[in-house]
Amino acid sequence: MRFHSPAIQYFHAVRRTGSIRAAARVLNVASSAVSRQILKLEQEVGSPLFERNARGLTLTTVGEMLARHVMNVLQDLDRFRSDVASLSGTWRGTVSIACIESLTESVLPDLIASHRSRARRVSFTAEVKGSSDVLEALSRGEADIGIAMALRHPPDLRQVALKRFRLGAVVSREHPLARRKTVTLEQCLAFPVINALPELSIYHLLQPLIAQLSETPEPAIQANSIDLMRELAARGVGVAFQTQLGIGRLSRDSQLVFLPLDNAGSPVWSDLGIYVRAERTLPAYTESFLQELVRELGERERRENAAYPQTS
Amino acid sequence: MRFHSPAIQYFHAVRRTGSIRAAARVLNVASSAVSRQILKLEQEVGSPLFERNARGLTLTTVGEMLARHVMNVLQDLDRFRSDVASLSGTWRGTVSIACIESLTESVLPDLIASHRSRARRVSFTAEVKGSSDVLEALSRGEADIGIAMALRHPPDLRQVALKRFRLGAVVSREHPLARRKTVTLEQCLAFPVINALPELSIYHLLQPLIAQLSETPEPAIQANSIDLMRELAARGVGVAFQTQLGIGRLSRDSQLVFLPLDNAGSPVWSDLGIYVRAERTLPAYTESFLQELVRELGERERRENAAYPQTS
DNA sequence: ACATGTTGATGCCGTTTCGGCAACGGCTAT
């Protein structure tokens, strides 16, 4: 099923690899063929698409515009293919996900496992990144679905859903705070604290609150892995902060306790957004998984916010 | 700028014309070439795209899926072209509009004239149709922007805006009703009435109200042209019904009077929707006009509903 | 029933386009 001009596909490969020869290797053709198609494209558009650096090619402004068009075309072709396949009964495809670390402990593995048990022909690619990297990967067409902190998202992305989860402190069950129902930030700062590094979005959620306090908190452990922070907290090293999403199973094994944060009487929210490229219709199998994802996250949002009702 | 496979363009032409030979004439190529590209396409998709009737070709289900994809590709190509053109300073393009008759008297000509005085390189195509035909033309990719009565719209269309205008009676200034501020349907039916035929959406707005009345209205003039109905009313032939949108200038020339309808104390609304194809990003010049259209219609909605404040 | 006009498909053939190979010049890092 290759009814699009080779130029389109070659251009796409060159953009991804950043080099004509690398693209040629990926495409299993001679580099000269790729070079010629690119030159022909530039001639027809009437403007150079790449800047030739010694190390490879970089997109020009016009090149970026064409890249967007080509991405739209190829992604819509995928959707068409899946439409045809679903008509003939052969469902097969790959759902590519980019998400932040909070999802890896429970939400994502549960969902993927459940989905694959029902649709074994659908495979998955998951990549864990920082929030802004998730959005970038989505913009570049390297992922179908993105889950990230709901920051300002670029206009070429569409926010499919927005779910809010309470931010809380995570401590081992032997920790002095463990018997409380909720905690304030000040109460936590009386103990050793495991802080997130700026790469994690939790840092940006807590920083403004910490800045408001009169006392500067004592130096404590800093880390850039939610997993590591959780394991440290479980060993009683200190107080970590995260949404309850990240500690689903471990807290049921009763090693960890989740204490919703209470900031001057009101909860601290962490907004999770689900994103897709705006100029795109998803293939049926992707759309199907997306809906499950939204439903599941909505379910968790409902359940967890019911477990820790608002304190105000 | 023709970097898409000829098969794509040929398929598109065949779909529009409904015949290979007709498509070949439009494309200025031999019919055999078109035939072969279609056959090749079908072989690559692995399924027939058209049903061969003696009189021409009709899309199969798979064909319709491909048609959607091809439409997305070609429309997005247009957008890309306009993006490049706007970068190099050459703004040129055609905005294609499908709308119902109410717009032709004042809104559309005013807007187009004003827009062209500022952007002379942008040309327009306008086609007046019934509401459902407007939506169909939009779905088929034969228009960029559609304005129609806000019915249930198919899922492949996006409602950009929804504006409501009061429905009213239109009479000549010598008519006995002309001195009133508002009228009820019963008051109108005491006089000869110029009714809309079912092809016009006004018919579907008024019919349920008329059906509620105890008396069946006396037979009167029926017409399927808003223009004709307006001119008849101006000559004192009877009472016509329409939104004030359709009688802008004539009423200022004071030959016609617009009387908002009052139905059991509440106004009768006519909802006007602005639509575009959902799976599409508009070219810059189209987007620009669309925004002006939405703004202008919102302005008229505000102005007219202020001129005739709610009676309840 | 027959002739006529239309439809899409096919065989043949010249033209255009495409892709592979090898070589060239430009650049960077060692």
Add this chain to the structure above:
DNA sequence: ATAGCCGTTGCCGAAACGGCATCAACATGT
């Protein structure tokens, strides 16, 4: 200076494309 990339170009065989003439199937008009 050398080696290793990079993109580009000339040459040539192979594949794809388009035009012409022709065919069978079907609808229409007489």
